[in-house]
Amino acid sequence: MSMLTPPGMGGKYRITGDKFPRMRRPRHRHRIVLAALAAVVALGLAGWGTLQLIDVFSGDGKKNTAVGPKPACKPSTAPAKALPKPGQITVNVYNATPRGGLAKTTADELKKRGFVIGKVGNAPATYDKKVPGAGLLLGAPTASDGPLTVLGTQLKGATPKTDTRKTPDVDLIIGTAFKTLNVQEDADQALAVLAKPAPTPSC
Structure with a gap:
């Protein structure tokens, strides 16, 4: 009888042999799965880093990091503006100040500079002594960008x-x-x- 057989027990309950059952720890399969995933991620990162280095050294990247001198700006020439000549402009000279003779002397100087002189005299009541600046230039709307x-x-x-005039002449009203x-x-x-x-430069 084996020493492991309790007293009074025999037959089919008798334990024979010299080998005993051993208890094994259950295998941790989840650790194996995590290790495999970590290896895959590491390989992926290594491959991505390699591609980035290839792009940098081969110059195939989308971003152009090259630093160099900027292209020079080319000046754009604006077309010459067609303005009337002084000889094509008729100027009426009016004096809106208390000082006498300004309309005559100013008209004479403008005539020397090529302007055509129209009426010369005192300013109408609408503007007489009511022009505080150096002068007032009056003309039709079509004259604003020309005469x-x-x-x-x-x-x-x-x-x-x-103003509302229809004629091409313009007025110079001398102010105070x-x-x-x-x-x-x-x-x-x-x-x-x-x-x-x-x-003007255009880049």
Whole structure:
């Protein structure tokens, strides 16, 4: 009888042999699965990093990181503006100040500069002694971008304004702040700038 057989037990309950059953720990399969997943992720990251390095050194990346001098901006030449010549502009000169003789002397100077002189005298009651600035330039709406612009180069600080007239002539109403017309050299230079604006850079 084996030593493992309890007393009084025999027959089919008798334990024989010298080998005993051993208890094994259950295998942790989830650890194996996690390890496999970690290996896959590591391989994926390694492959992605390799592709990035290839793009950087081969220059095939979408982003252009090259640093170099910027292309020079080319000046764009604006077309010359068609402005009327002083000889094509008829100017009426009115004096809205208490000082006498300003309309006559101003008209004479404008005539020397090539303008055609129309009426010369005191300003109408609407503007007499009511023009605080250097002067007021009056003309039809169609004259705002032509004759009034050219006449404005002759008197600094003059205010352009349109009225309801249908005639092509324009008015120069001398205001209380008037001293003298611009120097002819400055007026000619301002007129040249208007006729041919300076080129602006375009990139």
